[in-house]
Amino acid sequence: MSNLTEPEKKILDAARKVFEINGYAGARMQEIADEAEISKASLHYYFRSKENLFERIFDETMTDFMQLVSTWNDDSEDWEAKLRRFICEFFSFLKTKSLLFIIGEINRNPDLLLSRRKKSKPKAKFIEYFERLQANGKVEPVNMYVIYIFMHSLCSYPILNSRMFQMTTGLNNHDFEQFMKEYPDQVADLLIFSLKRGLKETR
Amino acid sequence: MSNLTEPEKKILDAARKVFEINGYAGARMQEIADEAEISKASLHYYFRSKENLFERIFDETMTDFMQLVSTWNDDSEDWEAKLRRFICEFFSFLKTKSLLFIIGEINRNPDLLLSRRKKSKPKAKFIEYFERLQANGKVEPVNMYVIYIFMHSLCSYPILNSRMFQMTTGLNNHDFEQFMKEYPDQVADLLIFSLKRGLKETR
DNA sequence: ACCTTTGTTGACCATTTGGTCAAACCATAT
DNA sequence: ATATGGTTTGACCAAATGGTCAACAAAGGT
Numbered sequence: 421m422s423n424l425t426e427p428e429k430k431i432l433d434a435a436r437k438v439f440e441i442n443g444y445a446g447a448r449m450q451e452i453a454d455e456a457e458i459s460k461a462s463l464h465y466y467f468r469s470k471e472n473l474f475e476r477i478f479d480e481t482m483t484d485f486m487q488l489v490s491t492w493n494d495d496s497e498d499w500e501a502k503l504r505r506f507i508c509e510f511f512s513f514l515k516t517k518s519l520l521f522i523i524g525e526i527n528r529n530p531d532l533l534l535s536r537r538k539k540s541k542p543k544a545k546f547i548e549y550f551e552r553l554q555a556n557g558k559v560e561p562v563n564m565y566v567i568y569i570f571m572h573s574l575c576s577y578p579i580l581n582s583r584m585f586q587m588t589t590g591l592n593n594h595d596f597e598q599f600m601k602e603y604p605d606q607v608a609d610l611l612i613f614s615l616k617r618g619l620k621e622t623r
Numbered sequence: 624m625s626n627l628t629e630p631e632k633k634i635l636d637a638a639r640k641v642f643e644i645n646g647y648a649g650a651r652m653q654e655i656a657d658e659a660e661i662s663k664a665s666l667h668y669y670f671r672s673k674e675n676l677f678e679r680i681f682d683e684t685m686t687d688f689m690q691l692v693s694t695w696n697d698d699s700e701d702w703e704a705k706l707r708r709f710i711c712e713f714f715s716f717l718k719t720k721s722l723l724f725i726i727g728e729i730n731r732n733p734d735l736l737l738s739r740r741k742k743s744k745p746k747a748k749f750i751e752y753f754e755r756l757q758a759n760g761k762v763e764p765v766n767m768y769v770i771y772i773f774m775h776s777l778c779s780y781p782i783l784n785s786r787m788f789q790m791t792t793g794l795n796n797h798d799f800e801q802f803m804k805e806y807p808d809q810v811a812d813l814l815i816f817s818l819k820r821g822l823k824e825t826r
Numbered sequence: 827a828c829c830t831t832t833g834t835t836g837a838c839c840a841t842t843t844g845g846t847c848a849a850a851c852c853a854t855a856t
Numbered sequence: 857a858t859a860t861g862g863t864t865t866g867a868c869c870a871a872a873t874g875g876t877c878a879a880c881a882a883a884g885g886t
Contacts, residue, residue: 445649
């Protein structure tokens with residue numbers, strides 16, 4: 421399956437860790453080598469260059485991300501339960517793989533997205549699904565692009581910026597952790613309610 | 624007022640620009656000097672070191688940010704209008720000063736926040752204000768920390784990650800721009816509605 | 827005119843860092 | 857044992873980069 425040798429996996433794990441913390445420019449090949457418990461020369465034996473290693477991590481993250489985001493099987497499950505489950509899984513994923521450095525690198529070099537435009541239509545399924553429900557009168561007529569962006573923002577940003585939120589809310593580690601455990605359900609509540617009642621008072 | 628000489632201002636503008644795009648590690652003193660149209664030696668004449676320059680930018684951004692976020696004058700204005708105006712102003716601010724690199728640096732070195740903990744209680748006014756309204760029965764009993772985080776996430780993330788949203792929505796530049804122009808009002812609608820009706824069905 | 831203070835810069839330096847390479851190491855087959 | 861092919865690494869290199877400095881220019885006061 422994974423098609424990767426043991427040392428390659430170890431290196432990729434180390435590289436992800438170092439890149440996520442330091443970004444491309446701040447990452448050091450020596451640090452990646454140390455983290456993978458090999459010499460810098462060995463690191464270059466497995467991966468030609470820093471650029472090469474970065475591309476592997478970037479591609480892997482984007483692929484996983486796109487795959488998760490475009491997962492939306494059209495089973496018969498209740499749409500509310502489906503949405504809630506999706507939000508919780510999405511949130512868990514974001515805690516695992518930090519998108520911060522990915523976003524940073526994309527901002528620095530937008531071409532990184534161009535190369536993947538072909539295989540990425542993640543919004544399609546999600547939005548099409550709810551537009552269908554909308555047509556059937558099951559949910560309110562709200563702009564689904566807005567809902568889509570709301571969902572991403574509400575799930576991603578609190579993780580990206582958790583440090584500042586912890587500071588500004590003044591919660592201690594334990595309370596904040598508890599808060600974040602309940603958080604995805606609050607997001608689900610909000611989005612479900614919005615889909616059922618719209619974004620504002622109907623006049 | 625500004626207490627800064629002309630060349631200092633020019634350098635700080637240049638530095639902000641370069642740091643925002645490249646982060647601390649990726650920023651080059653030469654590039655900042657070029658952007659400010661002076662020599663690298665002159666740059667060091669005005670600002671001892673890269674670290675020093677970074678601190679200036681970081682502090683300035685954090686100060687502006689905290690000041691904006693903690694602005695919440697207790698005038699008699701309708702709370703809905705007040706919230707809507709705040710969201711629009713917040714959104715405009717975030718378009719001007721990119722928080723992406725700030726968040727990255729904080730993640731890399733959380734101590735950057737510790738030094739400023741004293742002068743920062745930005746949540747206080749906002750949350751206290753709405754908790755007071757809540758006590759008076761003007762808004763629904765929802766967790767105000769959640770509302771606070773929702774507001775920040777909804778305003779910040781679409782700007783941070785605008786490139787990916789533009790790609791995944793498939794909107795062209797013009798349509799996306801239009802979409803983002805209407806966006807803050809949608810956020811305001813949602814939050815106002817949530818405060819008036821709660822986050823989910825009352826049972 | 828001369829001096830002092832402030833600003834400006836090319837040339838230079840020390841360190842860091844991505845990347846290379848030849849030599850050594852190790853397993854396995856012959 | 858010897859050869860072979862993959863793996864590992866210390867030593868090394870060239871380029872990039874933050875920072876310094878002496879020399880020079882500009883401005884203003886006397």
